Every structure is written in C-alpha cells, then in structure tokens.
Amino acid sequence: EIVTAIESALGDGPLKGRRVLVTSGPTHEPIDPVRYIANRSSGAQGSALGHALAALGADVTFVTGPAEVPPPAGVDVVRVETAREMLAATEAALPVDAAIFAAAVADWHVAGSEQKIKKTGTTPVLEFSENPDILARVAQRDRDRPRLVVGFAAETENVLAHAEAKRTRKGCDWIVANDVSPATGIMGGTENAVTLITETGAEEWPRAGKADVARRLAERIADALGPA
Amino acid sequence: EIVTAIESALGDGPLKGRRVLVTSGPTHEPIDPVRYIANRSSGAQGSALGHALAALGADVTFVTGPAEVPPPAGVDVVRVETAREMLAATEAALPVDAAIFAAAVADWHVAGSEQKIKKTGTTPVLEFSENPDILARVAQRDRDRPRLVVGFAAETENVLAHAEAKRTRKGCDWIVANDVSPATGIMGGTENAVTLITETGAEEWPRAGKADVARRLAERIADALGPA
Numbered sequence: 001e002i003v004t005a006i007e008s009a010l011g012d013g014p015l016k017g018r019r020v021l022v023t024s025g026p027t028h029e030p031i032d033p034v035r036y037i038a039n040r041s042s043g044a045q046g047s048a049l050g051h052a053l054a055a056l057g058a059d060v061t062f063v064t065g066p067a068e069v070p071p072p073a074g075v076d077v078v079r080v081e082t083a084r085e086m087l088a089a090t091e092a093a094l095p096v097d098a099a100i101f102a103a104a105v106a107d108w109h110v111a112g113s114e115q116k117i118k119k120t121g122t123t124p125v126l127e128f129s130e131n132p133d134i135l136a137r138v139a140q141r142d143r144d145r146p147r148l149v150v151g152f153a154a155e156t157e158n159v160l161a162h163a164e165a166k167r168t169r170k171g172c173d174w175i176v177a178n179d180v181s182p183a184t185g186i187m188g189g190t191e192n193a194v195t196l197i198t199e200t201g202a203e204e205w206p207r208a209g210k211a212d213v214a215r216r217l218a219e220r221i222a223d224a225l226g227p228a
Numbered sequence: 229e230i231v232t233a234i235e236s237a238l239g240d241g242p243l244k245g246r247r248v249l250v251t252s253g254p255t256h257e258p259i260d261p262v263r264y265i266a267n268r269s270s271g272a273q274g275s276a277l278g279h280a281l282a283a284l285g286a287d288v289t290f291v292t293g294p295a296e297v298p299p300p301a302g303v304d305v306v307r308v309e310t311a312r313e314m315l316a317a318t319e320a321a322l323p324v325d326a327a328i329f330a331a332a333v334a335d336w337h338v339a340g341s342e343q344k345i346k347k348t349g350t351t352p353v354l355e356f357s358e359n360p361d362i363l364a365r366v367a368q369r370d371r372d373r374p375r376l377v378v379g380f381a382a383e384t385e386n387v388l389a390h391a392e393a394k395r396t397r398k399g400c401d402w403i404v405a406n407d408v409s410p411a412t413g414i415m416g417g418t419e420n421a422v423t424l425i426t427e428t429g430a431e432e433w434p435r436a437g438k439a440d441v442a443r444r445l446a447e448r449i450a451d452a453l454g455p456a
Contacts (some may be wrong), residue, residue: 028266031265033384033408033409033410034267034268034269034332034382034384034408034415035265035266035267035268035334036265036266036267036268037259037263037264037265037266038256038263038264038265038266039262039263039264040262040263040264041262104262106263107345107347108351115384115385116382116383116384116385116408117335119335119358126354126356128351128354129351130347130351154262154344155344156261156262156343156344157343157344162346180261180262180344181261182261187262
C-alpha cells in the first residue's frame with residue numbers, strides 16, 4: 001500500500017491530473033432495524049480498479065458500499081450503505097473526467113420499518129420502491145456529465161444482449177459485462193471474465209485475475225481520455 | 229487459540245464430558261442468484277459463548293451462519309447459510325446435554341428465483357414463507373430433547389415482555405433477552421446487556437463485554453447441568 005501511495009504521488013502516469021470516480025461493493029437496503037437486503041458483490045473488482053486507476057496517476061474518489069474487500073490505498077474513500085446514499089455521494093463527487101460504476105447497486109429499497117417486524121402467523125408484505133438509477137442519472141446529465149461513463153452489467157443469462165441493451169438504455173459510453181451465474185465463481189471470487197462493450201462493438205477479454213482486468217480497463221480509460 | 233485448545237483438551241472443567249450445541253451468526257436467505265436477505269448479527273456473542281463453553285471442558289458443536297466474527301478454536305464447526313440448513317445441522321448434532329440458540333435466524337425465506345430478477349418497470353413481489361422455528365422444534369421434541377434449551381431474544385421494544393412470552397411459547401428453559409435497537413450498539417458491537425429469564429424469574433445482568441457475558445452464561449449452564 002505504501003508503494004502504491006508513493007507511485008501515485010510521484011507518478012507521471014497517463015492519468016495524472018485526471019479526476020476519476022469509482023463506485024464499488026454492494027449496497028445494503030434496510031428492511032427493519034435488524035434485517036436488510038444485500039448482494040454477493042465483494043467489492044474486489046471495484047477495489048482493484050480504484051487501485052489501478054490511482055497507479056496510473058488519477059485522482060480517484062472511491063464511493064463504496066459495505067464491501068468485504070477493503071478499499072485501495074491512495075484514493076479518497078466515501079463510505080455509504082444504501083443506493084440513495086451512493087447517489088448522493090456520487091453527485092457530490094462531480095465534476096470528474098471519468099466515472100466507473102462497478103458497484104452492485106440494489107434495484108429496490110424497502111419502505112423501512114422503525115421496529116423489528118414480528119412473526120404474527122401471517123407472512124409480512126414488503127413494499128418495494130425502485131432505487132435511483134445512478135448510472136443513468138450520471139450518464140444523462142446536462143451539466144457536468146463525465147466525458148467517459150462506464151457501467152457494469154452483472155447478468156446470469158443472455159449476458160451480451162442484456163449488456164448491449166443496457167448501454168443504449170442508460171446512455172453510458174461503455175459497459176463491462178460479466179456473467180455472475182454461481183457456476184462461474186466470479187461474484188465473490190478472484191477472477192473475472194468480461195466483455196467490454198463500446199460504441200464500436202464488443203470485445204471479449206480472456207478470463208484473468210481481477211487485478212489484471214482492472215489494469216487493462218484502467219489503461220483503456222487512459223487511452224480514451226487522451227493526454228491531460 | 230492454541231491456549232484454548234490446550235485448556236479444553238487438558239481441562240477438567242465442570243462441563244467435561246458434556247455435549248453442547250451452539251448456533252451462531254445470521255442466516256442468509258437467497259432472493260435470487262445475487263441478492264439475499266441478511267441481518268446485522270456479527271456472530272460475536274455466539275463465538276464468545278462457544279469459546280467459554282469449550283474452556284469449561286464441553287464438547288461443543290458450533291453451527292454457524294455466515295458471520296463476520298470467526299468461530300472459536302476447539303469446537304466442531306458446521307457452516308450453513310439458510311435457516312433450513314441450520315435446522316438440518318442442528319438436528320444432526322443431537323443428542324446433546326444443552327443447546328444454546330444464539331443465531332439470529334431469519335423468520336422467513338423467499339420462494340427463490342433461479343435467474344436474476346430484472347428491472348421491468350413494475351416492482352417485484354417477493355413471496356415469503358415462514359422458516360422452521362429451530363428453537364421451538366428442539367425445545368418441543370419428544371425424543372432427544374436436550375436437558376437445557378436456551379434461546380436468545382433480540383428485540384427492539386418491550387424487551388422483557390416479548391422475551392417472557394417467547395420462553396413460554398417456544399417451550400424452552402431459558403431466554404437470554406437483549407435490546408438490539410440501533411442506539412444500544414449491541415448488534416454488531418463488542419458489548420452486551422442481557423436479561424436472563426428462567427423458570428424462576430428474570431435477572432438483569434450489567435452491561436459487559438460479550439466475552440464476560442459468555443463466561444457468566446457458560447458457568448450458569450454448568451451449574452444447571454450439575455456434575456457429569
């Protein structure tokens with residue numbers, strides 16, 4: 001970690017002078033004071049990406065939900081719990097040159113209960129409300145839209161078709177698509193197999209360690225932003 | 229940990245020769261391949277209790293959900309995820325002399341989806357089914373009922389009244405009641421303030437570290453079981 005901090009402080013990397021936002025980890029959505037809805041994102045890919053971007057000289061704001069994997073050294077860490085908190089932290093971090101949305105954000109939140117729900121013989125009904133779509137909100141901003149907006153698509157079926165549709169629907173520039181079916185071992189694991197979808201098509205990258213995938217993506221981001 | 233292992237191997241403690249079951253941690257109930265319902269139990273009190281019982285010489289089977297705090301040394305660890313898995317592991321551990329149910333078991337599970345639920349514009353409806361009541365099932369067994377069955381009650385309001393009602397309703401011998409309102413900092417924290425409810429009444433214990441609460445409870449269990 002000390003090495004990274006030194007690298008990024010002294011570094012004359014291609015992202016020197018660039019501000020980059022990374023979101024990472026799961027969000028937790030409270031059901032009541034003791035229960036919550038979570039997801040299996042460990043934050044490993046997001047942390048690796050924050051590390052790789054900082055190592056190329058970027059000034060990284062790292063907005064993270066309650067992840068298992070700790071945030072990287074050499075970035076500004078903003079800790080949040082819910083999707084709504086993540087949106088607020090994300091908007092507070094703008095303007096940035098590039099925004100990478102690697103967090104696995106809950107699609108819904110529960111109309112919260114202030115007291116613990118008791119077992120009463122009848123099963124409870126949870127009322128869900130849709131969470132803000134952080135990726136789409138940022139990608140479709142009139143003011144302070146980052147030059148490069150990158151989303152992640154975690155799918156379990158028809159990965160490529162879902163991801164290409166997502167790129168268009170959200171208005172983002174790139175989508176990093178991966179298959180998080182339990183059989184792949186990717187969510188919560190150490191490797192990732194992604195397809196990068198850009199304006200010009202889809203590139204399937206070979207399965208590799210999350211650090212390698214992060215380095216490759218950080219270099220692509222540096223290429224896309226060009227010299228500062 | 230080595231010290232504990234030696235203590236419990238060499239120990240001539242008051243629980244030597246006794247088989248004790250401890251459940252600990254949260255359960256996770258899948259919603260779909262990536263989402264699940266969790267709760268804020270860290271497993272700290274359950275792990276401390278397993279440790280304290282082993283230190284008094286007990287032969288401990290430790291059935292744990294996905295907890296943050298690791299299981300203690302010197303116990304037989306059985307890892308589970310859902311309430312239904314916890315019931316199966318618990319029943320498989322019988323017969324025991326005493327069973328302590330410190331896990332925060334989800335009351336409900338979701339009729340699981342095999343594919344990730346997609347956002348479609350309409351909010352999803354989750355169908356819940358009640359989970360098995362592990363404490364009541366064990367407390368009300370005809371065959372192999374442990375001599376001492378101890379439940380935990382995690383409440384956020386009317387702690388004592390809810391806990392006394394729970395002792396009667398479940399058919400267990402003791403209830404360890406605590407207030408898990410977020411303001412107490414108990415769930416996920418290092419201290420606990422419990423009220424022990426037995427056949428003869430309620431004893432309020434002073435707030436103390438979870439290890440101290442565990443030692444005191446383990447000693448009471450040893451007293452209740454008497455010489456082996």
